[in-house]
Amino acid sequence: MGSLSSAVLGPYLSLWxxxxxxxxxxxxxxxxxxxIAQxxxxxxxxxxxxxxxxVRVYSIGSSLFGLxxxxxxxxxxxxxxxxxxxxxxxxxxxxSGTMVPWLYDALGDRKLVKDVLSxxxxxxxxxxxxxxxxxxVLAGLAPNVPVITxxxxxxxxxxxxxLLLPDNRGxxxxxxSGILRRGLHVVFENRGLHLLLLSSFLLSFTGRAFFTFWMLLLKAKGLPDEALGPLFATMLLSTSLGALLAKKLEPSPKTVALTSALLGVExxxxxxxxxxxxxxALLFAVEVTLGTRGPLIAVLRNDLIPSEVRSTVSSTLSTLGSGFTAIANVAIGLLAGKFGLGTAYLVAGLTGALSALPIWGLTFLSAPGEGGNIMEKPCGR
Structure with missing residues (x-):
């Protein structure tokens, strides 16, 4: 249902x-x-x-988001x-800090988590x-109908x-207050998370350029309005192809770094x-890369987080990510307004390519407790 909501909204929020x-x-x-509110x-x-x-907190949040x-x-x-x-x-x-931590702790096997996410x-x-x-179809009725739906x-x-999911917690x-203090301690002390945050900052410009303005970029290149819905729907299928590719890949720093660099280039x-x-064609390539990278980075990030504060740390990272995205939204908007969407995309792509470097840096960490949080079970599935 969440995927359906996201797809119906699609490019129509910016157009509205x-x-x-x-x-x-x-x-x-x-x-x-x-x-900023986030x-x-x-x-x-x-x-x-x-x-x-x-699950309880997710349900409240999804209701407020929809409202x-x-x-x-x-x-x-x-x-x-x-x-x-x-x-x-x-x-x-x-x-933000609910469903992936819920899944990670519900399954307890990083390989199985990656496969399920894929x-x-x-x-x-x-x-x-x-x-x-x-x-x-809904946009044909009125431009705001997809947003409301x-x-x-x-x-x-x-x-x-x-109704359907058994709950778990830290x-x-x-x-x-003890959970919050423990979560902050993990964020401040874990060097692996520091590298992920640097990468997230650089990649935020890439994401904002793509998700906010791709439909306006293509309209400027001659895409007719009536082709927007079918194009967006077809793009979403290419994300599934990327997810299937992720099942074949190891959620290692090198793999995530390569997909990050590829995303920036695209x-x-x-x-x-x-x-x-x-x-x-490049839009489809971006969607495949996003579909591949998503499950891999989710597992890699949760490898670095202790179970007892998984949601707290995930939300703390999301808090910082929201700050990065707020900066990126304004920066990309200003770049697009002053120099055009082409320049904004070029700058955002270069920062995305650079985001691979901090993730690659995870391969050089050897401090105890900064990885391998949950081992794969001997029997696999």
Whole structure:
């Protein structure tokens, strides 16, 4: 249901904001407000997940996220959109440190976690493919209908999680404040996490350029409006191909570094290639790379985090990531407004390629406790 919500929303949030008169910089501001709301609340909500249950906190967060999208879809001015973005940011904060930590601890086997994440990513492709077409049909009714529908689907996802998933949590006996202190200690002391954060900062510019402006970039290169929905739906299937490739790969620093560098190169080329069909081909390449990298980086990151504060640390990393993304949203928006989308994509791609270097640096760490948190079980599956 979450994948369907994301697919229905697709490129239509930015298009809706543009249709109500927001500029590139204002669209960047809206994204930044959402990220700042998440930045301010992510860390404490991660402690709530470790203390009170990851599924329970996910359900509350998904409901708030969906409500924020509904508010945005019903607003026709900047202030209403900013209010909805704030709600969605709070919902994202509650969600961020829940499902992957829940899965990692529920299974207890890093290889199995990677395989499950890869399968989920692959299965989400057909679901999102259908959602992309649905979003296109809904956009034909009115430009805000996909945004409102995506919000309602996110609320439905929260209900399904509550009904279907058995909950787990961190070391609840530490108490809420004890969990927060322990999580901060891990973040401050773990050199591997420091390298991941540096990589995340560099890659945030790449992600913001791609996810916020790809549809506007292609429209500027001649993509007709009626082709946007089918194109987006087809792109989502290529993410499934990437997820299937991830099943064949080891979630090692070298593998993640290579996929990060490849992602940066692809986004940079989007800014350089002038023709429409070459850009479309690069869009599919980016989606395959994203589908491959996602499960690998999720396992690699959780290898570095102790189980008892997994949600807290994940939310702390997300908090910092929200700050990075807020900076990137404004920077990419300003670059696009002053120099054009092509230049913004080129700069974002170069920072993405550089993001591979800190991840590669993980291969040189040998300090105890900075990796191998959960071993693969001898029997595999």
């Amino acid at each position: 904001l543009k249709s109500v008169g927001l500029s590139f910089s204002e669209i960047g501001l809206v994204q930044s407000v959402s990220e 930045l301010l609340t992510d860390f404490p909500t991660g402690g709530l997940a470790d203390r009170h249950g990851r 924020g999208l509904v508010v945005i879809g019903l607003s026709r001015g900047l202030w209403g959109v900013l209010a909805g973005a704030s709600l969605s940011g709070l919902g994202s904060a509650l969600v 399968r989920l990513k692959a299965l989400s492709g057909p679901v999102r493919f259908a959602g992309g077409f649905l979003g296109g 995506a919000g309602l689907l996110a609320m439905a996802s929260s209900v399904m999680a509550s 070391k609840a006996e530490l108490g809420y 986004v940079a080329l989007l800014g350089l290639v002038p023709d429409l069909w070459g850009s479309v």
